[in-house]
Amino acid sequence: MKVQENAGLIYIKHEIATCERRIKRIKENPDPSKPQSNILLYEMERDFRIEQREACKTGKPVGIASMGGLTRAMGMVPWDAIMSADRTHGKAATQYFETIRKEGIPEHTCDRCSILIPMVQQGDFPKPQFTFMSNFECIPVLFAHAALCHTMDIPSFNIDIPIKSFKMDNDEEGLAYVVEQLREMVAYIEKTVPGTKYNEELLVELQEYDRQFLLEFRKLWKLKATIPCPLSGRESFREIRLPSMYPDPAKAVDYMRLYLKEIEERVEKGFSAAQPEEKLRLLWSVAGPFYDDPFSWLEQRGVSIPAAEMTVYNGWFSGREAMWGDPWPGRKLTPLEEEARQMDFVWGREGHYWVDTHLHSCRDLHLDGIIYFQQWGCPTSNSLGKVIADTAEKELGIPTLLIEGRMLESSMFDKKDFYGRLEEFTEICAAKKANRQTSP
């Protein structure tokens, strides 16, 4: 495999061009069915990529330590290779998988954790000066980063999260454990990565931006419960970045406020994402075939997707999982404690938290079924599909479709089979819904 010799700017340059193209298109020829606030979003994305490009050129440290807030507070520009791998689908993903198979890189893991490796090793994405490794999200993410760090001699530090959720259980011991590791990591970064220095004031400032952003999202959660659902499935599936990831975090909060206003206007007008009218409301869980568009396909058949169930998001949005600045029993958390609490993603912990979050989303948003996408090689979510299906049936009387597939690599996608199963499932959901409505 080609060894990275330059800053690895191919992906970044491509993203800057894509954002510019989209901004131009919205300004010159806006699509009334899509939010105008997208201009702000693409500007933020573009500016972030420009910041990364300039950092690579000038030698400013690029890395990742927990989430955006702590990374920037350490004086680094955030390195988001795993989220960038998420955006690599279609032909580009197929090409990466050719390399993955040729080089013996694990291909039986989730696509993002496979693609990440050649993407950085080939030099398409910059090599960072530092990365943290962690089981906070899942094991594939931990070991994909471990493989990168070990093969490319990238300084790293492991932050280990207990199996029980200290965030949900308000467990002081678990919190203190993660904070201690964060302290050690901060010292390690300062010692190892030139140009870094922990700035707690900046961390506090960024955490406040993240909080303001998520407070807006909590309002959006209520709008998602509106019948008919005003959001398209693609919007539900948008993996948000927190303001602290961007060079201008205030703009991210402005964007979210503007977006929320647009959704409120949709609700006032009675806009329905599902056409010609909303017949069903489904939860889409884990991931999806992002090289295709099942969301529009469903919407055209009267099915809306008010929410996607991924990692921590619906916990934050629904207010069931604490965000920065939320209460902790008996005291105010320190900035590092706030950061540690946010590293406790429930889907990486014991399974009952992940089951519960599905039930909560279904109840909050008045949903009629769950599409549980069993992303190949995701050990974190796959084996809980049947448990979630049984529990949702028992407690809510709604069905679940367990459907396997890849999220980025499309060469094995059987379109006919996939949509055939979606069609059958929507019929089952409709029949169940009719039964629920007629039952006493």
Next chain:
Amino acid sequence: MEEKFQTLIHSNDPENRNKWALEWKEQGHKVIGLLDIYVPEEIISAAGLLPWRITGTWDAAVPRAAVHRPSMTCRYCTHVLESFMNGDLDFVDGLVTTQIDDDFKRLYDVLNYIDKPGFLHIMYLPHTTSKTTLDMWKKSVNSFKEAIETYSGNKIDPDELQRQVLIYNKMRALLREVYELRKREVPALTGAEALGLTSAARIMPRELFNEQLEQLIPYLNERKIEKSDGKPRIFMGGEWLDHPGYVRLVENAGATVVMDEFDTGSQYFWDIVYDTSDDLLGALAKRYMMRPGLSRMAQWEMQANRNLAWMNEFNADGVVELRSLYSLPLDYRYLFMRKIYDNNNIFYLSLNREYHLSGQGMLQTRIEAFLEMVERKYRATSV
């Protein structure tokens, strides 16, 4: 003596496997199933329970488990779930595991959901070793001890725990002694036989195992495997590999397997518990965590250094690693180990395999080709 040896190394064959556990239960005691090498077994034994390593079904079909676990998930976990669901493991009273990876975590969740077995406990095990993580692991070990005490109804007596530590350390020392015999030019036992021995250690009452192995040591000292002359000496890698058929396959392809890094082999017994005097639980915690360990510990340099040292000590010519399909930590570590072995000019073959014995033809062909390569180098350097 050969017959006794053969009986011992076949203890984990399907027809013999449950014998010790069932006898234990007949005496009115309980059996605790284990999956990995991180659960401190001494604590289970000190509470009067039998720690019994679970081998999943070696049948290819896993129809019940497949309902919960899609095909691309750790095959060992899937076969274990099948054994619980089909009733093979109904005699197992409890199960204790660590969260080796997300597959093990979800196996625990599903067992919890189907309510099998009666007692379930998962221990938090960090992915790296440091003072901070060791302190947390100690708490995890302490919680485990309390859970075992509650379940068994027996408060663990420190003297009994101390006694068990000595029994386990003796078992470790005996197995080390046997492994030393694999360093010889003509080893005393094959790789498949060694795996049979370590598997037996994990399902028998440990005192009984010690007694039987101790009797065999003088015999093994004189024993030599059949014809090893000129065959490449191979270091084997892999995790969740408990079917000796896979080791036999490598040996039948023309190798002498002289050492392994299996969790089911060397890693089960390699280190002893030190400093048991004042902080016994702390010493136990340290022994189980503070070692290079399995690939799920993200300290791969330590594992690489250990493997290189073992290869040197056992005079190995190359590495054959059989990775369990869809078990991710070793799949990822492979990329790093390839770099290390390349840098050290070591021949390294790493292949995926099923959990149950399968795909022998394909594996044998590739292993034979690899061994030919090693042999060519071996001959060239011998001249």
